[in-house]
Amino acid sequence: MVYRTVMAGTDGSTSSFRAVSAAASLAGAMGATLVLACAYLPMRESERAAAADRLGDLAYKVGGSTPADDALRAARGHAVAAGADGAAGIVLAAEEGDAVDVLVALAGRHRADLLVVGNRGLNSLAGRLLGSVPSHVTHRAPCDVLIVRTTPDGRS
Numbered sequence: 001m002v003y004r005t006v007m008a009g010t011d012g013s014t015s016s017f018r019a020v021s022a023a024a025s026l027a028g029a030m031g032a033t034l035v036l037a038c039a040y041l042p043m044r045e046s047e048r049a050a051a052a053d054r055l056g057d058l059a060y061k062v063g064g065s066t067p068a069d070d071a072l073r074a075a076r077g078h079a080v081a082a083g084a085d086g087a088a089g090i091v092l093a094a095e096e097g098d099a100v101d102v103l104v105a106l107a108g109r110h111r112a113d114l115l116v117v118g119n120r121g122l123n124s125l126a127g128r129l130l131g132s133v134p135s136h137v138t139h140r141a142p143c144d145v146l147i148v149r150t151t152p153d154g155r156s
Contacts, residue, residue, distance in 0.1 A: 001144075003027070004088075007035040007112040008079075009103045009133070012071030015118050015150035020075045021082035022148045023116035028083035035091045035110045036075045039102035040068035068094035100136040108142045115141050118150030 008023035010016040020036060027034035072092040084090055091110065095102045107115045117134045134147045 001113075003030055003032050003113040003144075005033045005035060005110055005112045006030070006114045006116065007037055007103075007107050007110060008075070008116040009037050009039075009099065009118075009137075010071055010075040011038065011099070012067065012074060016071075017075060017078045018150035019116050019118040019148040020078045022146070023114075024079035024082035024084035026114070026116070026146075027079075027088075028085065031088055032113075033088040033091060033110075034079055034084045035093055035106065035112060036072055036079060037093045037095075037103055037106045038068040038071050038075070039097055039099040040094060042096060099133045100140065103133070103137055104140045104142070112143045114144045114146060116146045116148060119147050 003026065006023050006027040008020045010020050024034055026032070072094055076090055076092060079090055093106050093110070095106060097105075103115060103117070106112075115137060117137055119134055134145075138145045138147070
């Protein structure tokens with residue numbers, strides 16, 4: 001199967017960047033568009049103000065760009081390093097909401113043929129009791145899903 005649009009979910013964590021790198025390698029090899037997706041929940045103004053107070057001279061770090069924007073910029077760097085330069089382009093997509101809902105919606109909107117996520121959460125107690133992002137995505141995604149082993153020992 002040839003994938004024309006490969007999407008990878010990231011939350012800015014080291015393990016999610018492993019999934020981004022895998023997606024970027026595939027997209028680069030197939031000449032596919034790579035969509036890097038990040039879900040976020042906005043910081044309440046009271047939380048932002050408290051963080052700015054604690055940061056003092058570094059208060060600018062909690063204004064301007066969102067953590068999702070920062071995560072996507074970092075993910076883009078990992079994607080380029082993994083070979084996404086050969087891809088048909090890299091699209092950055094941040095959207096407010098629950099991770100599973102956002103990934104499924106963005107996969108549909110971008111007409112992704114493949115959604116790549118990491119395995120973090122699959123083998124945890126919370127993941128078994130409440131479900132994990134990779135588990136829920138496999139049931140709801142409008143496309144193929146690749147779960148990349150992103151935790152060093154395969155555990156979450």
